[in-house]
Amino acid sequence: MSQMPQQAALPKCPSCAEPVETGDLFCGACGHDLSVVPAAPQDHPTLTMTGSAASGDGVDWPAPEPAASGGTLPAAHLATDLAGTDSGGKPLPADGEPAAPGVRFDRPAEPDEYPLQAPDPRASADVAGAAVPAAEPAQVCVACRAGRVDSDGYCENCGHAQPRERDHMERESGPVAAVSDRGLRHHRNEDSFAVGHTTLPDGTPAALAVVCDGVSSATRPDDASMAASRVAGDILLAALPRGTHPQAAMHEAIVAAAQAVNALAEEPATAREHSPHQNAPACTIVGAVVTSGLLVVGWVGDSRVYWVPRDAGAPPARLTEDDSWAAQMVAAGLMSEAEAYADERAHAITGWLGADAYELEPHTASFKPDRPGVLVVCTDGLWNYAETAEEMSEIVPPDAAVRPLHSARVLVGHALDGGGHDNVTVAVLPFPAPPQGAVSA
Template sequence: MTDSDESAPAGDPAEAPTIELDLPGLASGLACPSCGAEVLPGDGYCEECGADLMVRRAAPPDAAQAPCPDCAGTAFTDGYCDNCGRLAPSSRDRIERDLGTVAGVTDRGLRHSRNEDAMAFAVIGADSGRTASVIVVCDGVSTSAEPQLASQIGVDTSLEHVVHALRRGESAAAAVTAAIDAAQVAVSALADDYPDRSTAPSCTIVTAVVEPGLVTVGWVGDSRVYWLAADGGSSRRLTEDDTWAGQLIAGGAVEEAEAYKAPHAHAILRWLGPDAPPEPAHVHELLPDGPGLVLACSDGLWNYVWDADELARLAAGHHELLAKAAALTTVALDGGGQDNITAVLAVYPPDPPAEPSESELES
């Protein structure tokens, strides 16, 4: 297994495109899955609505208000049930999404009143023989106002920029760097609606692109990406935390378990939002030498299990990809669930090996 660190030159962040979510992917029939217009099997885009037929995206959170889980009430005032007074449930409390080669779970946890994490992911070129999976995870900074807004616009903006850049043929390193730059612009713009810019919505971000022969990761903050090797291979963390403890760990001063016992260990040094340090995103590339899983997660998971080999062992205990992500989330919930939890897994290689033909089997 070989890997390299490099910082790709940041592109000029273009105006964020209109977000088109929940497109089922490559058309297998003669109708666009978005608008129903007639398309040909080899078409990349629908000529009627412009839908990208080569991209499958996870559905966004449902905006509909769920009924009260205690009394089934449907009327809420100021965020509380009019009937029993319970805090109104949110569609973001728990989200599970599965696209086959990438799946994820985000959960409010047991101590927070809302889920300030967000996840977004997509599969490009499904059924084309050259599949790429794109993952974005953002964790809202709890000391900022309405951090859930920052995390949602962060994942939406970054995912769209990476998808469009890859479809244009750009490298994954350039794509994730420019996407995080664009997410920084979008999140910072939220501050215009707040009297105190210093407390406006902020978040961390990590983005991963999983394609044949290469895994590319970009990040700002302390959300993480892990390589979980299959068949007893060498698993490892691919990111370094932008925290006070992360600096100590990266410098080799202390072990991770000791570093995060310090009072200010989790204080983040970089983030998306107003007054963020004007530094380019970190970029790391991994060339896997065998099959495995790529895990993107918030600190709500790795606070409980940070060892890569242990994460690989826990994920290996389940067959389906979504079940693996749910099992990792359950570990954090069983451990106390003191923070929001997000775990997204992508299969490597993203394209399964081709089934041998009958003639090949005979020979």
């Protein structure tokens, strides 16, 4: 089990360096406005690998193409899962306390346990829009093991609600696999993911994963993450076989995902969702594309991609930079990384997809590793329990490249064993992308 970070020393005012209390809006010594968030760090990768470049991997990539419309794709090549975590997991500001511009805080902490939930009917929709037969209702109640479960998902004997299908989801597609779990503390899973594989114009394989984390303080965060992951997966699987450069395709996919989440805000709210203080649906996104010689990552928010080389002597690395309060404090030189991530504001996000997003700035980066390894694409439901690249590499199974589904299960299990305070979603992609049928779960 990973140890939680210790409480950091009191932060200092960036103007006069006097100590300030957590939650202060102004410095008591000089009056400096402490709610102003530093400018976001420039978009750049956290790792320079041998041969790192944005040019490609031997494929004759053309110039970036216009945004694709995202046509219907064969379901056999794309598996999208529905599941959730809250992007943050930290308390909202106190009543009457304004948040800094462009910063989104999450809801207060939830109870230790929630009862089992009724099935989620939305989990039966296919990625490409085609109907998929809904799972048969449980014949025997999971609580009393005697009663019959009715069509609404409740036991006719004891009245206990049955688990949602979305509470735990697993998918694999060729060489990539992903697992998502509700966790132990949240009442629903608000993550979603898409995994898929395809072939580039030169006949070489490519695999992809998209992971989205619903913002719990928003309305319908589960719908937001589902819409974003599906659209981004569709765009990538449509663009890569056409010859679009993977980095351009990733940017295109994130922009399209943002538009899909924005569209949710235009839908009429139900009576259950109506609130004069509701926020627009929102989520974060992170994705990765792996080919025979190139890997590309893209993100908005605080979900991450880790590089774990197969060679135990080679250093692992984190390939993404968080759009978060903590990351901006570190980038501005106001706190050390240990201090920033120990602060209660650490997970307040400064970038997300949604109609009320402060600004959409998709980040992308490409790398050409000089050795084989795996990518771990995950929400903070996992990396909260293995934050550094070294910690992550220690929990990734040594056979992850050939058993991605098993490895994703192990990583989710690590988060649950650590406390499961958040929804957790993990995708595992081997590099280089192996030919179809070269891996097994």
